[in-house]
Amino acid sequence: MTGKIAYLRARQPIQYLHLLRAGYFEPIPVAWATQASNPLKFSIEAAAGWRGITPAWRGYEDTAEERLYWVLNHREGSVGLRMKPDFISEMDMARARMATAVEPPPEYYSATDTCHLQHTSVGYSKQVMPKPFVAYDRPEVPTDDTMILLDVSGSMGFEPRRPRYDQYLITGFTKSTQPKNKDVAKAIIRRFTDAMTNHDHQFRGYDLTTFSDSAEYIGTINHQNLSNMWGRIRIGGGTRVMTGWQKVKELHFQKHSESATHHPVYGWQAGPETPMLRLLLLLDGEAMDMDEFELDLLGLSWAHVTIFLIGVDGCPHHHRHANELQRISDVNHHVSFVDAQGNTPERFVTHELLKRHLGYEVSMTEFEQMEELPEYTA
Known part of the structure; x- marks a missing residue:
């Protein structure tokens, strides 16, 4: 700029x-x-x-x-004029994206996936395959700070419903036979933290913050305490991601205050020696302040955010939001994006999230090694 x-x-x-x-x-x-x-x-x-x-x-x-x-x-390097698409164009692009969904790779099947344990319906839902991974930021190093930010707005606990459309107008809703979003989020967090623990041998765990209308720091979660920590989470409210983002930044800079400066209006500003924050953000819909979040991320070089969007199977609104997040990822290489709909192949999602979070092409062999239960010492 x-x-x-x-x-x-x-x-x-x-x-x-x-x-x-x-x-x-x-x-x-x-x-x-x-x-x-x-x-x-x-x-x-x-x-x-x-x-x-x-x-x-x-x-x-x-x-x-x-x-x-x-x-x-x-911005420097921007090509062509980006205009906001109108609603009809957004819906047409969402349906076009939805039509590209395919069966997930069979090698990722797991009998312990939430949709199988809850017997919601037979098999996985078709998924839109994420764009092939391309590394932009440097790969993770031991000094990087991994955190998790979880959307706990009311929709996370709703019974999944698919909207019925008359072209562009919603005329009603149909029950979708899939797990609740909060159950999928918990399963992905468990798989992700187990894999990260095996990768970097950080057995203490990873900081979890939740947000809805306000943010709350839940604590440091690991394989042993996740179920107990999950009991502290309360579902309900709106989706204000900036409250959670500010809480995460505060936690990060409290750990690394010696390498940063604090401004009375604009808060913490990273210095050249400030460790990178690597954030996994789990959402199930569009935040009411998503534009502010995107603006803030555009100016940061010390944070890499990997977004996982959970959605209802066959819902154009999910794909409309997915297209928006993909556009963010395309213009801001510090942001990565993966989504899933319906009955989710959790191992596949976790593998794709790890590639983007760690910043390198994690092979299937390495991923399977990372999946093994972490070894804890008394």
Whole structure:
């Protein structure tokens, strides 16, 4: 963004001033994460757009979405103009993505997967295969800090339902024979933490934070205490990912404060020696402040986020959100994305998550070794 900002300041000073006053060239203040209303939540209703910033109204929900697209279109290396797709286009792209689903690879079958233990229905659901893994960030090193951030909004505990559509209009819902999202999330977290423990021999475990309308630090989880720790989790509320993200950042910088600085408005800022944060984020839908989260991640080089999206089988809305997350991953190489729908092949999902979290092509042989139960000493 440095070149674009310098150009605006020299050649378009009025627009530069408007953008400067709107905070486009600064981090997002920490306090905004917990506020239901903040300057990134303002609606843009005027036909002419936001004076000095947008030439015309283009259907953005709020100033956060407007700012996100401005940043995406003016980053170094951006090619072409990115526009927000309209709702009909989004639904058409979602259905096109949904049509590409195929049977998951049979070598990942497991009789202990949640859908088999709960006998929801026979077999796995067809899955959209993730894009082939490409390493961008450096591979994980022992000093990296792995954490888990879990969506515990009300939908995590709902009985899965698939919407019925009359073209683009929802006319009703049908029960979907699959496990609840919270059960799939727990199973993936267990498999992921077991594999990570075998990989880096960090037997103490990994920090788990949950979020809905607010965030809560649950504790350090491992194979031995996950069931007890899970009992502390309360499902309910909305989906405000920024509350959880701020809590995770606080925990990370509390551990590594000697290499970072703290700003009274913008919070912790990483230094050149600050260890990398590697975060596994589990979601089951679109967060109400997802644009702010994406904006914050675009400016960070010290964090790598791997997102796992859980969805209802055959639901266009799930694939609509998946397309959005894939677009984020395509433009921000510090963000990776995997999704699953319906009866989930948990071993397949875990393997794909590990590749992206660890930053290298984990072979099937190595993955099978990582799956073995961790050895704990008394």
